[in-house]
Amino acid sequence: MLLARNVVTLAEFCEELKCSESTIRNDLKDLDSRGLITRTFGGAVANENTQHNISMEARKGLHTEEKRRMAAYIVSHILFPGCTVTLDTGTTTAEIAKAIVSAKIAVNVITDSQAAANVLGKSPNVALYLTGGRYQPQKDAYIDQTAEQLVLSMRSDLYFLTCNGVNAEDGFTISDVAEISIKRSMAQCSRRTICVVDSSKIGKASLKVIFATGQIKTLITDWNINPGHLEALRATGVEVIVVPHDAQAEPAPSEAAAEAAARAAL
Numbered sequence: 001m002l003l004a005r006n007v008v009t010l011a012e013f014c015e016e017l018k019c020s021e022s023t024i025r026n027d028l029k030d031l032d033s034r035g036l037i038t039r040t041f042g043g044a045v046a047n048e049n050t051q052h053n054i055s056m057e058a059r060k061g062l063h064t065e066e067k068r069r070m071a072a073y074i075v076s077h078i079l080f081p082g083c084t085v086t087l088d089t090g091t092t093t094a095e096i097a098k099a100i101v102s103a104k105i106a107v108n109v110i111t112d113s114q115a116a117a118n119v120l121g122k123s124p125n126v127a128l129y130l131t132g133g134r135y136q137p138q139k140d141a142y143i144d145q146t147a148e149q150l151v152l153s154m155r156s157d158l159y160f161l162t163c164n165g166v167n168a169e170d171g172f173t174i175s176d177v178a179e180i181s182i183k184r185s186m187a188q189c190s191r192r193t194i195c196v197v198d199s200s201k202i203g204k205a206s207l208k209v210i211f212a213t214g215q216i217k218t219l220i221t222d223w224n225i226n227p228g229h230l231e232a233l234r235a236t237g238v239e240v241i242v243v244p245h246d247a248q249a250e251p252a253p254s255e256a257a258a259e260a261a262a263r264a265a266l
Contacts, residue, residue: 001013002044002045007044007046008045010028011042028044063198063199067091067095068099070222071099074096075100075105079100079107081105081106084110084154084158085108085110086111086158086189088162089116089140093111101122101123101126105125107125108127109128111128111129112142112147112151113140129150132150133148139176143178147182148181158190159189159192159193160194160196161186161187161193162197163195163206165201166197166202167232168229168235169205170205170209171213172209172211172212172215172216173208174208175206180210184211193217194216195216198224199221199226202225217237217239218241219233219240221240222243225240
């Protein structure tokens with residue numbers, strides 16, 4: 001609830017979780033003592049540790065429709081047969097993996113995400129390169145030096161970056177500093193980096209800057225983006241692609257047409 005709304009009142013917790021005030025207060029006190037949330041008078045707010053410590057499984061149900069429609073847009077309008085794609089870790093890139101398999105498009109994929117690999121490994125059309133390294137169950141991914149070494153040894157056409165916050169002033173930020181190095185390596189080894197985040201992350205800033213605003217040229221988000229945040233990002237020169245609510249997945253583009261358009265963009 002805090003990840004989705006950032007601020008939740010005691011009454012809202014009680015109503016949705018069907019618990020007494022005393023139960024909620026005890027739970028909030030415990031979570032606050034561990035630094036996972038910040039208690040307020042009458043409720044709680046999310047902090048930097050909230051996002052960092054919530055597992056992939058818990059985040060799967062957040063903004064699902066938005067992530068699916070963004071993934072469908074990416075497969076229909078950006079990928080082309082035979083391209084090499086680097087997928088970041090996260091629930092959004094897991095949806096991109098599902099869309100790739102569903103579209104039956106032939107691509108090469110480099111990823112540090114076990115969740116994405118579990119999906120992509122079932123497709124005969126995907127040549128999959130999983131980084132390996134030390135498995136991080138909280139992230140369902142591999143983000144250590146071993147993973148980074150494989151990334152640095154390869155090259156890709158497109159890197160789909162995820163992060164915890166994006167705004168015009170602070171750029172692209174993340175709460176887990178351990179992920180910064182591999183994300184930067186993925187960008188370094190790709191011809192084009194595209195940030196893909198649902199609109200709940202727009203306008204926010206997390207602990208550490210991965211990239212300044214001017215370093216990432218393209219951002220894909222959903223129809224719920226705040227108009228002020230959209231205008232501010234575009235004013236910095238970032239190409240912001242807003243996927244509409246009624247966007248429909250299209251058949252994978254023909255090889256000739258899609259490759260020509262995508263390579264021109266690269």
